[in-house]
Amino acid sequence: MSKNYKKHQAYIAGRDKMKVAVITGASRGIGEAIAKALAEDGYSLALGARSVDRLEKIAKELSEKHGVEVFYDYLDVSKPESVEEFARKTLAHFGDVDVVVANAGLGYFGRLEELTEEQFHEMIEVNLLGVWRTIKAFLNSLKRTGGVAIVVTSDVSARLLPYGGGYVATKWAARALVRTFQIENPDVRFFELRPGAVDTYFGGSKAGKPKEQGYLKPEEVAEAVKYLLRLPKDVRVEELMLRSIYQKPEY
Ligand SMILES: NC(=O)c1ccc[n+]([C@@H]2O[C@H](COP(=O)([O-])OP(=O)(O)OC[C@H]3O[C@@H](n4cnc5c(N)ncnc54)[C@H](OP(=O)(O)O)[C@@H]3O)[C@@H](O)[C@H]2O)c1
Secondary structure (H helix, E strand, O other): OOHHHHHHHHHHHHHHHOOEEEEEOOOOHHHHHHHHHHHHOOOEEEEEEOOHHHHHHHHHHHHHHHOOOEEEEEOOOOOHHHHHHHHHHHHHHHOOOOEEEEOOOOOOOOOHHHOOHHHHHHHHHHHHHHHHHHHHHHHHHHHHHOOEEEEEOOHHHHOOOOOOHHHHHHHHHHHHHHHHHHHHOOOOEEEEEEEOOEOOOHHHOOOOOOHHHOOEOHHHHHHHHHHHHOOOOOOOOOEEEEOOOOOOOOO
């Protein structure tokens, strides 16, 4: 066993004392719920989204309630320079990170021939390239810490949804990206999180939708993430699909 390998293992073991999680799209919905769940487990957080006023409020609440350190900054994952700047500032603040949740995403729905060029491009920029940029920016740090990259895709990342073809295509592509990152980087654990319908602001809707219409609560998705991150470091959860019992089973 080389001296460097031993040093690296000791470094990884030491990080359990101060775990840092990065979350994109943390200003509301699933991202906000994951931020809350990980703060409960003592994670320091780096939160990114475009709504900085929302991030400020969430950061204040979590640091007061759980005594954790919360860094936040403007982030637009559709802009390469914004992702690079966010990663640079986060790494300057915390040194290294242990968990990166690439969650930022959006969806436009309708028949494929009705989708506009702008809508399709925006979904590709955020749901696909945004994930790629986010993971790329933190990859070396995750390798140093033996960390976890969580990519929030969807249950539609491996099935079809009529009137959602553009969105679905970006999520299938994001799934391919996650698995390829995993093969190329065995030192990092890649975890594809595939929720079914969740009661958030997604797709321009309002939060507060009834469970009986098939929606999970974002807190339920976040609870599953928190639980899976507690597993020993030699367990690699590759994907999780979870749906409400009120959502029709479709594969
Ligand atoms: N809700 C569902 O039914 C459902 C089901 C399966 C998967 N998902 C996936 O879950 C993820 C989170 O969605 P959600 O349901 O929580 O929706 P949401 O309530 O609309 O939240 C979306 C989050 O993404 C952020 N975001 C959007 N564009 C961004 C950009 N260009 N740069 C940085 N952040 C951006 C938003 O923040 P700002 O606007 O402040 O930037 C917001 O925090 C998405 O990837 C979505 O595809 C959702």
